[in-house]
Amino acid sequence: MNDMQLSNRGDGLAKWSFPPVHPEGRKFGLIAGAATAFAFVMGWSLLAWPLAALTAWVLAFFRDPARTTPLDDRFVVSPADGLVTLIERVMPPPELSGADGLGDEPVTRVSVFMSVFDVHINRTPIRGIVRRVAYIAGKFINADLDKASEENERQHFLVEREDGIRIGFTQIAGLVARRILTFVKPGDAVETGQRIGLIRFGSRVDVYLPAGTSPRVIKGQRCVAGETIIAQLGMDEDYFAVNG
Numbered sequence: 117m118n119d120m121q122l123s124n125r126g127d128g129l130a131k132w133s134f135p136p137v138h139p140e141g142r143k144f145g146l147i148a149g150a151a152t153a154f155a156f157v158m159g160w161s162l163l164a165w166p167l168a169a170l171t172a173w174v175l176a177f178f179r180d181p182a183r184t185t186p187l188d189d190r191f192v193v194s195p196a197d198g199l200v201t202l203i204e205r206v207m208p209p210p211e212l213s214g215a216d217g218l219g220d221e222p223v224t225r226v227s228v229f230m231s232v233f234d235v236h237i238n239r240t241p242i243r244g245i246v247r248r249v250a251y252i253a254g255k256f257i258n259a260d261l262d263k264a265s266e267e268n269e270r271q272h273f274l275v276e277r278e279d280g281i282r283i284g285f286t287q288i289a290g291l292v293a294r295r296i297l298t299f300v301k302p303g304d305a306v307e308t309g310q311r312i313g314l315i316r317f318g319s320r321v322d323v324y325l326p327a328g329t330s331p332r333v334i335k336g337q338r339c340v341a342g343e344t345i346i347a348q349l350g351m352d353e354d355y356f357a358v359n360g
Contacts, residue, residue, distance in 0.1 A: 138237060140297060140314060141178020148174050178314075180237050183342035185309030189277070192241045192329070192347040193309055194339035195285050196321040197234040200346075202227035203331055208324055211250040211272040212284035218274070224325040226346055228339050236314045239342040240275055241323055242283050243308045246300050248274035271296045271313070275306060281349060284324040287315050309342030328352050 137145060148171035155164035185193060206225045208218040230236055250272040269289040276282045287296050298313040300306060315321075323346060325331065330352045332345055339346065 136180050137175050138178045138180040138314065140316075141174065144178070145171060145175045177232065177236065179235055180311075181235060183239070183309055183340065185239075185307075185342045186345060189243070189308075190349050190351075191308070191345045192283060192323070192325065192349065193239070194228055194333075194341055194344040194346050195238050195241050195312075195323060196228040196230055196339065197236075197341045198228045198230040198320070198339060200226060200333050200335050200337045200339060201229045201320070203333075203335055208284060209272060209286070211252065212248065212274055212286075212324060217248070218282060218284050218324055219327070221327065223327065224329070224331060226323045226325065226331050226333065227320055228323070229320045230315070235341065236316070236319070237311050237341065238287060238313050238315070238321055239309045240273070240300075240306045240312050241285060241308070241346070242275055242277060242281075243306060243310075244275045244277040244282075246273060246302050246304045246306060247276050247282070248272065249298060249300065249302055251296070251298075269296065271298060273300075273312065281326055283326060286322040286324075287313060288320045288322065289315060323347075 148167065152164060152167040152171050155161075155167050202225070204225050204227075205222045207213070208220075208223050212218045213220055252270050252272070271287045272284060273286070274282055274284050289296055295316045296313065296319075297315070300312050306312065325347050326349065329347050329349050331347050332351075333339065333347075338344075
């Protein structure tokens with residue numbers, strides 16, 4: 117019996133490998149690495165070793181691992197690695213509301229908090245067309261707080277499927293995060309799990325589910341961007357009646 121597992125990339129046996137570093141992070145890794153090398157050359161060992169640890173952390177922060185996304189259009193996948201910290205019924209933000217957006221009725225918001233140790237590449241929860249991208253300048257309070265959704269620097273996305281179903285999601289900067297980067301623009305076609313941006317150095321992503329769709333995750337659960345199913349479209353089990 118052959119129990120060997122093949123890679124889903126079609127390149128032979130499945131095996132672990134170091135994930136690549138996203139191009140956005142290479143310049144930071146190079147700067148940290150150069151400072152580390154200089155400290156070692158100068159014999160400043162008390163400084164060199166902390167710089168070496170910093171270099172390793174920078175490279176790890178910007179890691180960009182491959183992900184295996186479920187091939188079912190009913191599934192809404194997590195846009196971020198991290199911990200589900202909030203699941204609430206809220207009004208959609210003004211940048212995502214309206215008849216051609218998420219409407220003007222309360223929707224379910226799932227918030228995934230990314231620590232400085234999580235992968236910070238963000239991915240689209242569904243496939244479709246990017247209808248809106250809206251950047252809002254703001255504060256840099258703790259992204260784990262509920263008010264961060266309205267007060268922090270953030271960037272909204274609205275993606276619409278062929279059948280008209282729309283999902284909004286928002287990158288939110290945090291205490292340490294100081295820059296939100298976007299890889300897509302309005303009019304772009306995106307596939308489920310496709311990379312759409314990153315946030316530098318700790319933050320959160322909110323997902324706004326359409327009416328009639330309840331979460332399949334709970335607070336305290338860890339998510340993997342592009343892989344963890346956070347909801348199934350049209351599946352409504354009255355999450356708040358069960359979980360309070």
